[in-house]
Structure formats: structure tokens, C-alpha cells
């Protein structure tokens with residue numbers, strides 16, 4: 001499989017009033033062509049920061065990339081020219097967000113930004129761009145796409161707006177789509193339709209997808225590989241099936257145990273005790289040490305690096321779980 005995106009030693013730092021914190025410390029993450037990788041982890045674990053660092057668009061001006069390499073098809077996005085970067089993000093890499101209302105401008109008709117994006121990146125005529133926009137709205141299953149182009153965001157439902165966002169993100173046939181919690185604001189039936197759509201994009205257009213979610217269950221069927229994040233670091237990566245069948249990091253094990261299964265009768269769901277340390281509280285050791293049942297002295301003193309534990313399988317743990325048979 002050909003590599004599309006390769007992130008190495010990416011550190012994102014945030015300046016607060018009193019101090020500077022490291023919000024993300026990512027050793028490595030690779031995406032291949034046509035692959036769907038799910039980035040999972042609880043709130044504050046650094047999923048959105050990972051996406052922001054690829055796009056170099058942060059939610060706060062206080063955040064910046066301290067170091068690292070983010071190589072997309074041979075170009076390091078952190079050192080390339082602004083012109084190159086602007087071409088790549090928008091054309092080759094696009095993103096959809098959790099809340100489409102905040103990304104669609106309420107004063108423009110739905111079609112305006114889509115036609116704009118097509119014209120900017122392909123240079124086709126307005127007429128041709130309009131035709132492509134209609135095709136994109138059709139692909140995402142919006143009814144009466146030609147008329148839809150002339151409607152305003154507030155005239156659409158949440159699910160329809162999310163479809164417009166996907167249409168906008170896919171219209172120039174990007175090589176990589178980053179979807180940051182694209183379904184959390186939607187009800188369950190619409191959620192599964194949006195997931196189906198992203199899967200269709202991957203299968204029919206060969207688009208690689210970085211799919212961000214806090215819900216492991218959502219990605220079980222869709223993702224080729226999973227990267228689990230905890231407190232700003234990736235703690236485990238592997239093929240989806242392998243990670244589900246045999247998680248090697250104690251945190252992944254706990255995350256999986258927390259997914260309710262209908263077939264099981266349980267009085268209570270297991271709870272992961274303790275809480276995530278904030279970046280400011282993190283000492284020299286493993287960030288999961290304060291919640292880990294397998295903790296040793298070594299874990300409190302040094303940060304375990306992401307190490308190979310199996311075929312395509314890595315875990316950042318000094319005491320990884322045995323491989324399940």
C-alpha cells in the first residue's frame with residue numbers, strides 16, 4: 001500500500017495565561033491510499049489537535065506546532081510554501097466538522113461556496129462548476145439538487161447541512177478527507193446514513209479518510225485501522241479487527257469493555273476509574289499510569305514509546321497485554 005500521509009514526532013503546544021502546555025505529542029501516524037483510519041479516544045485526548053495540525057488551522061491562536069514532520073505525498077506541510085499549502089488543503093486534503101452550521105456561512109446560498117471551490121481549484125466555467133456541484137449534491141443524496149443550490153443553510157435540517165459539508169469536501173475529489181466527529185450532532189438514523197456516505201466515498205472514489213470519533217463502536221465496521229489516543233498521545237494502533245480481538249494496551253482494553261453489548265446481561269457498565277491528567281499535570285511517566293491496573297515503577301518514570309507488538313500492531317506500553325488467541 002502506498003503511503004499518503006506520514007506524521008512524525010508532531011508536537012502541538014498551547015500558550016495559556018500562566019504557562020505553556022503540550023496538547024499533542026504524536027510519535028507517528030501513517031495513512032495509506034484508499035484507507036480509512038479511525039482516531040479514537042475520550043474527550044481532550046488530542047484527536048482534533050491531530051486534525052488541526054495537518055490542516056494547520058487551530059481553534060485558538062495560542063496553539064502552534066512546536067516540531068515535527070507532516071509529509072503528504074512527499075511534501076512536508078510544515079515547511080512547504082504557503083502557496084503549496086493552500087493548494088493542498090482545499091484541493092487534496094479537505095475536512096468536515098462536527099457542527100456544519102458553524103462552517104456554512106448563513107448569508108450565502110448552499111451552492112455559492114461549492115461552485116467557488118470548484119472554480120478555484122479546477123478553473124472550469126461557472127456553468128460547468130454548477131453542473132459538478134449538482135452531481136456532488138446528488139452523490140450525497142440530497143433531493144432536487146439543482147434547486148438545493150439556491151437554498152440557504154437555515155432552510156436545511158442538520159442532516160442535510162452535514163451532507164452539504166460532505167459534498168463541499170468531496171467536490172474536488174480530495175485524496176484525503178478528515179472527518180472530525182461528523183455525526184455526533186445528528187440523530188442515530190441520520191448518523192448511520194452519513195457513515196454510509198463516507199464509506200461510499202472511500203469505496204467509489206478511493207478517498208483516504210481520517211475519521212475522528214470518541215465512539216469505538218461507530219468505527220468497528222468501517223475502519224481499516226484504528227489509532228487510539230490518550231492524553232495527547234497515540235497509545236495503540238493496529239488493524240481494526242486485531243485491535244478489537246486482542247487489544248494490547250490496558251487503556252484500549254478498558255475502552256472496549258465500556259462498549260455495551262446487547263447480548264450481555266450486566267447490571268452496570270464498567271467505568272474507567274480516575275481521570276485523564278491535564279497536559280499541565282503530566283509528569284515524566286506514562287500518562288495512563290494513574291489509572292492503569294498493570295502499573296509498575298518503570299511506568300511512573302519513563303514514557304513508553306510506541307513499539308511493535310504484532311503484525312501492523314503497535315502499543316505504547318511497558319507491560320502490554322498478552323495477545324489473545
Ligand SMILES: Nc1ncnc2c1ncn2[C@@H]1O[C@H](COP(=O)(O)OP(=O)(O)OP(=O)(O)O)[C@@H](O)[C@H]1O
Pocket residue numbers: 014023024041042043044045046047048049050059060214278279
Ligand atoms: N482552545 C483551546 N485552548 C486551550 N487548550 C486547548 C484548546 N483546545 C484544546 N486544548 C488542549 O488540547 C488538548 C487536546 O484537545 P483536542 O481538542 O484535540 O481533544 P479531542 O480529542 O478532540 O476532544 P473532543 O472529543 O472533546 O473533541 C486538550 O486536553 C486541551 O488541553
Ligand SMILES: [Mg+2]
Pocket residue numbers: 047048049180
Ligand atoms: Mg475534538
